Amino acid sequence: MKIILFGIxxxxxxxxxxxxxxxxxxxxxxxxxxxxxxxxxxxxxxxAVAIAVDQVYAEDETPISDNQEIALIPPVSGG
Amino acid sequence: MKTIKLVKxxxxxxxxxxxxxxxxxxxxxFVGTVRNHAHGxxxxxxxxxxYEPMALKEMDKLATxxxxxxxxxxxxxxxxxxxxxxxxxxxxxxxxxxxxxxxFESCRFLIDELKTSVPIWKKxxxxxxxxxxxxxx
Numbered sequence: 001m002k003i004i005l006f007g008i009x010x011x012x013x014x015x016x017x018x019x020x021x022x023x024x025x026x027x028x029x030x031x032x033x034x035x036x037x038x039x040x041x042x043x044x045x046x047x048a049v050a051i052a053v054d055q056v057y058a059e060d061e062t063p064i065s066d067n068q069e070i071a072l073i074p075p076v077s078g079g
Numbered sequence: 080m081k082t083i084k085l086v087k088x089x090x091x092x093x094x095x096x097x098x099x100x101x102x103x104x105x106x107x108x109f110v111g112t113v114r115n116h117a118h119g120x121x122x123x124x125x126x127x128x129x130y131e132p133m134a135l136k137e138m139d140k141l142a143t144x145x146x147x148x149x150x151x152x153x154x155x156x157x158x159x160x161x162x163x164x165x166x167x168x169x170x171x172x173x174x175x176x177x178x179x180x181x182x183f184e185s186c187r188f189l190i191d192e193l194k195t196s197v198p199i200w201k202k203x204x205x206x207x208x209x210x211x212x213x214x215x216x
Contacts, residue, residue: 004130006128006129006130006198006200007128007200007202007211007214008200008211008214011211045215046214046215047213047214047215047216052130052133052198055130055132055133055136056133056136057196071130071133071198073130073198074200074211074214075213075214076194076195076196076197076198076199076200076213077194077199077200077201077211077212077213077214078127078129078134078158078170078193078194078197078198078199078200078201079111079158079169079170079190079193079194079197079199
């Protein structure tokens, strides 16, 4: 599973995408958020982190799978 | 009816033409520009990054909401991406309606909502460091 990164999350992880290891077993947005926080504790210092699945903001219970476009959305600051 | 796009450079002269409509009695245009200071420190430049396909979808959702709520004849949402210097326009929101109240209200709604939901990120360059705006509480 690949996660697209933007803004500060790109700097925290040090790449513009993150590939989850084989057999990661993550099935929902909430599980992914918890995994990210454990792997990159500094993510916890951000004011909010959302996940988009197929270019739509996802809820914690939204299922995720390898064939979807998953992106990490740090706090937005356009305008 | 609506123009929604992400561009490298905003052409303000184009916006009036995009909003012209014979039944519109008023246009409200908001232009966001690069300010030379933040948190009491001098800003040298900004850089905008966007999740482009999703940003366009989110902008379109906001436009749809505004079109349902106000009788808008023409609507424009343009955001710039990439490096921006002090004074340059970075976002333009415009609505044309029969009466000014609807134009003011819808324009304000669109820029306020854009700032909370559209996946675009602003990086401020100070003399000694860079900061992703809003990243930390």
